[in-house]
Amino acid sequence: xxxxxxxxxxxxxxxxxxxxxxxxxxxxxxxxxxxxxxxxxxxxxxxxxxxxxxxxxxxxxxxxxxxxxxxxxxxxxxxxxxxxxxxxxxxxxxxxxxxxxxxxxxxxxx
Amino acid sequence: xxxxxxxxxxxxxxxxxxxxxxxxxxxxxxxxxxxxxxxxxxxxxxxxxxxxxxxxxxxxxxxxxxxxxxxxxxxxxxxxxxxxxxxxxxxxxxxxxxxxxxxxxxxxxxxxxxxxx
Numbered sequence: 001x002x003x004x005x006x007x008x009x010x011x012x013x014x015x016x017x018x019x020x021x022x023x024x025x026x027x028x029x030x031x032x033x034x035x036x037x038x039x040x041x042x043x044x045x046x047x048x049x050x051x052x053x054x055x056x057x058x059x060x061x062x063x064x065x066x067x068x069x070x071x072x073x074x075x076x077x078x079x080x081x082x083x084x085x086x087x088x089x090x091x092x093x094x095x096x097x098x099x100x101x102x103x104x105x106x107x108x109x110x
Numbered sequence: 111x112x113x114x115x116x117x118x119x120x121x122x123x124x125x126x127x128x129x130x131x132x133x134x135x136x137x138x139x140x141x142x143x144x145x146x147x148x149x150x151x152x153x154x155x156x157x158x159x160x161x162x163x164x165x166x167x168x169x170x171x172x173x174x175x176x177x178x179x180x181x182x183x184x185x186x187x188x189x190x191x192x193x194x195x196x197x198x199x200x201x202x203x204x205x206x207x208x209x210x211x212x213x214x215x216x217x218x219x220x221x222x223x224x225x226x227x
Contacts, residue, residue: 032211033212035212035213035214037155037214039149039155044204044217044218044219044220045147045155045204045206045214045217046217047213047214047215050212050213050215051212051213056215088154088155090154090155092214093211094210094211094212097168098168098211099145099157099160099168099208099211101154101155101156101157103154104154104155
């Protein structure tokens with residue numbers, strides 16, 4: 001199976017743009033869709049990006065997803081950062097019967 | 111509107127069995143996959159495993175020897191059993207709907223389970 005590796009933490013100021021990476025250890029990142037979940041303290045995870053770059057209804061277009069085959073990674077970009085974006089973010093993918101999650105990235109907006 | 115609701119004891123003694131129920135409304139559990147997750151304090155989200163209505167299950171390798179996920183299609187519920195618990199199993203437990211690995215689109219609110227004597 002493969003692993004998804006994320007930075008442990010990132011921080012940025014309100015109004016700025018931040019990108020969180022998710023690197024796949026083996027196999028092509030393009031082989032299976034990548035999802036991104038946001039989890040605020042005390043709340044359930046919610047989807048911010050699914051199928052690499054699709055946003056569920058209600059998620060602002062400040063959130064975008066992409067994949068880069070050259071680095072075998074996916075990225076979540078959040079522009080116009082707001083304090084409410086402070087949360088843990090998890091990437092997720094799959095292969096046949098296995099579901100794989102990254103370890104999570106703590107985003108601090110300060 | 112699809113809703114999931116976890117229920118079960120909030121306190122379990124070490125070496126005993128943790129048992130949780132996820133009640134699903136607004137969708138039939140005979141479609142899609144149904145999963146259990148947990149969030150230990152200070153740690154990341156962990157997928158415990160999932161079940162398909164055919165009875166097919168898949169479990170996290172580190173928990174495989176202690177976990178059973180089952181379902182009751184007539185009650186539209188699915189269940190988690192985790193045996194021989196220790197303090198390391200203290201976590202918020204979530205149930206979620208899995209669209210074949212492509213998207214966990216609905217989640218329960220989570221239930222805190224503490225393992226302590």
